[in-house]
Amino acid sequence: MDSKPKLYLAIVCVICLTAGILAVYLLCYSYSEYTWLEAEDADIVTPDFEIAKDPLASGGEYLWIPEGTGGDPGKGVAVSTIRINTSGDYVIWGRAIAPSVDDNSFFVQMDEGFEAIWAISLSDNWHWDAVNHLGSGEGSYPESDPLIFSLSAGEHTLRIKQCEDGAKLDKLLITNDKSYVPANIVGSISGTVITANETGIAYATVTLATLPGDEILSITADSNGNFAFKGIPPGYYNLTASNTGFWTDSDPVTVKADEVTIADVMLCKKCDLNAGGGSTGRCCG
Numbered sequence: 675m676d677s678k679p680k681l682y683l684a685i686v687c688v689i690c691l692t693a694g695i696l697a698v699y700l701l702c703y704s705y706s707e708y709t710w711l712e713a714e715d716a717d718i719v720t721p722d723f724e725i726a727k728d729p730l731a732s733g734g735e736y737l738w739i740p741e742g743t744g745g746d747p748g749k750g751v752a753v754s755t756i757r758i759n760t761s762g763d764y765v766i767w768g769r770a771i772a773p774s775v776d777d778n779s780f781f782v783q784m785d786e787g788f789e790a791i792w793a794i795s796l797s798d799n800w801h802w803d804a805v806n807h808l809g810s811g812e813g814s815y816p817e818s819d820p821l822i823f824s825l826s827a828g829e830h831t832l833r834i835k836q837c838e839d840g841a842k843l844d845k846l847l848i849t850n851d852k853s854y855v856p857a858n859i860v861g862s863i864s865g866t867v868i869t870a871n872e873t874g875i876a877y878a879t880v881t882l883a884t885l886p887g888d889e890i891l892s893i894t895a896d897s898n899g900n901f902a903f904k905g906i907p908p909g910y911y912n913l914t915a916s917n918t919g920f921w922t923d924s925d926p927v928t929v930k931a932d933e934v935t936i937a938d939v940m941l942c943k944k945c946d947l948n949a950g951g952g953s954t955g956r957c958c959g
């Protein structure tokens with residue numbers, strides 16, 4: 675038999691196999707979209723919405739209707755533009771705090787669609803909850819959880835609107851992967867404020883800040899100088915320790931998901947220049 679037909683057959687087989695693998699890959703992977711938004715980064719934010727700081731919030735900030743503002747449904751609006759690449763059914767997740775039944779809702783509107791009443795599951799802590807519609811259980815707007823948004827490819831306008839005061843919103847995820855459940859990704863920092871001879875400095879003040887310098891949390895070390903920051907979003911931070919009689923010092927620290935970063939901070943004593951501190955007055959020991 676001529677070897678040419680065999681060669682053609684082999685080439686055709688390779689092409690078919692490659693096309694098949696590519697098709698399976700596209701079907702399995704390319705249609706899953708995950709669009710993450712920080713709530714506080716909305717394009718437009720109107721009162722009574724306010725942006726507040728919380729070290730446990732993603733990006734250190736969140737959006738909320740301050741408790742005590744009172745109910746003024748629809749007054750405050752946070753508008754975000756999102757881009758969808760693949761037409762289809764999407765769900766929206768929000769990382770929220772909803773302490774009670776009087777602090778657990780926002781209106782959610784996509785483009786000019788109806789305003790869903792998102793009743794958030796109750797918790798004093800940041801947690802992910804799928805946007806739902808409380809509905810009336812009858813008529814054209816039945817209760818739905820999660821609420822499905824049918825979105826065409828292109829730009830869409832997402833509006834989060836004021837409903838109950840006291841509800842807090844940190845972050846949003848828009849995805850067509852309906853089996854995906856976002857996890858609460860945090861890490862922690864543990865360490866000791868010490869002198870140069872590694873003695874713990876009791877009750878030192880330890881401050882965690884962003885690299886640009888925004889303070890997010892300040893705590894007091896225990897009687898042995900030990901301190902810990904828990905539930906911190908992964909990222910790069912600055913850790914500053916200070917105490918009376920010591921020179922304040924800062925160190926960069928990296929927080930990784932599900933890990934404890936060990937970060938000891940060494941402080942040098944302020945001392946009498948005549949007692950061996952040298953020209954800087956810095957006595958380490």
Ligand SMILES: [Ca+2]
Nearest residue numbers: 775776778779
């Ligand atoms: Ca409620």
Ligand SMILES: [Ca+2]
Nearest residue numbers: 776777839840
């Ligand atoms: Ca309230």
Ligand SMILES: [Ca+2]
Nearest residue numbers: 712732735844
């Ligand atoms: Ca945030």
